[in-house]
Amino acid sequence: MTLLVGLSGGIGSGKSTVSAQLASLGAVVVDADAVAREVVAPGTPALAQIRERFGPGVIAEDGSLDRPALAQEVFGDEGARRDLEGITHPRIRRRSAELIAAAPQDAVVVHDIPLLVELGLAADYALTVIVDVPETERLRRLVELRGMDEAAARARIRAQAGDAERAEAADVLLDNSTSPQDLHGRVGELWSHRLLPFRDNLQAGRPSHPGPVSPTTQVSDPVLARLLARVEAGVGEPVAPNSTAPTSDPLDLAGIMSDLHLLDDPRVRQRLARRGLLVQADENVTDVGRDTHAAGPTGRVIASADPALPVRLRLHGRENG
Numbered sequence: 001m002t003l004l005v006g007l008s009g010g011i012g013s014g015k016s017t018v019s020a021q022l023a024s025l026g027a028v029v030v031d032a033d034a035v036a037r038e039v040v041a042p043g044t045p046a047l048a049q050i051r052e053r054f055g056p057g058v059i060a061e062d063g064s065l066d067r068p069a070l071a072q073e074v075f076g077d078e079g080a081r082r083d084l085e086g087i088t089h090p091r092i093r094r095r096s097a098e099l100i101a102a103a104p105q106d107a108v109v110v111h112d113i114p115l116l117v118e119l120g121l122a123a124d125y126a127l128t129v130i131v132d133v134p135e136t137e138r139l140r141r142l143v144e145l146r147g148m149d150e151a152a153a154r155a156r157i158r159a160q161a162g163d164a165e166r167a168e169a170a171d172v173l174l175d176n177s178t179s180p181q182d183l184h185g186r187v188g189e190l191w192s193h194r195l196l197p198f199r200d201n202l203q204a205g206r207p208s209h210p211g212p213v214s215p216t217t218q219v220s221d222p223v224l225a226r227l228l229a230r231v232e233a234g235v236g237e238p239v240a241p242n243s244t245a246p247t248s249d250p251l252d253l254a255g256i257m258s259d260l261h262l263l264d265d266p267r268v269r270q271r272l273a274r275r276g277l278l279v280q281a282d283e284n285v286t287d288v289g290r291d292t293h294a295a296g297p298t299g300r301v302i303a304s305a306d307p308a309l310p311v312r313l314r315l316h317g318r319e320n321g
């Protein structure tokens with residue numbers, strides 16, 4: 001099982017810098033911008049559909065997509081934008097999934113995707129990494145280092161999610177407000193102390209929390225929210241935190257789901273593993289199968305393989321199967 005990492009950040013945050021370093025460390029990088037260009041390359045069905053919908057004016061002399069012309073067509077026209085996304089997004093998703101699936105089994109795959117937060121995809125990765133730089137500094141770098149027009153840079157920044165929204169989606173907030181050397185150090189640390197052990201845990205089917213954990217470690221609400229979002233995305237149905245179930249250990253969380261047999265479905269297990277989560281037998285429940293009422297213990301836990309998140313989710317619910 002590969003470890004799938006989502007990498008994002010506002011324009012000018014240093015995303016490309018981070019993904020280049022991760023690639024040099026051995027990650028397989030899937031670049032969403034490159035995929036977006038590939039699916040509309042000359043000769044593709046998507047480009048033909050775009051021509052049909054928007055007219056020959058959006059095709060350049062050499063037969064490639066005239067991006068500025070297309071941008072003019074969809075600017076301020078919600079319907080046109082949706083039509084365009086209807087043509088491109090499914091193909092981008094398909095091609096990205098293909099590239100991710102083609103990575104070696106033991107790879108750390110980094111999906112570099114500018115719109116990760118805007119598209120609400122954080123829960124589809126085992127780990128979401130956001131490169132974080134205050135907006136004013138990003139603007140400065142775009143203008144001074146990348147030579148962008150200031151008004152254009154401001155407009156691009158405004159069109160994206162805000163820093164707070166991005167921070168909320170982040171399992172890892174990678175500070176790039178200081179020097180490139182500092183960033184280099186942080187990325188190296190992330191790679192060797194989190195991504196590699198996370199990948200190794202997943203490969204071995206080993207939770208990061210094999211035994212009792214220190215009761216001093218606490219899980220904050222945003223961390224719990226991100227964990228539950230991943231569990232829900234994996235099982236494909238709502239999972240509620242069960243605050244009434246007594247847990248002696250703060251890292252032993254309790255959740256309720258309606259059909260616990262979903263956890264035995266190999267496809268569900270696969271989707272959970274893709275999100276860094278392992279389904280395990282609950283060693284605390286010895287009398288499995290007797291208490292099958294709603295909110296009874298079930299004999300299964302979902303455990304994270306993330307070394308920085310030694311958490312188990314003990315599930316309660318009805319055995320509907």
Ligand code: ADP
Pocket residue numbers: 009010011012013014015016017018141142145146176177178179180181183
């Ligand atoms: P993104 O891919 O997120 O748009 P880039 O990686 O292209 O951002 O970074 C934007 C610009 O800032 C580039 O010119 C890059 O070299 C520069 N840069 C990246 N990190 C730093 C840093 N810590 N200090 C100064 N400049 C940086």
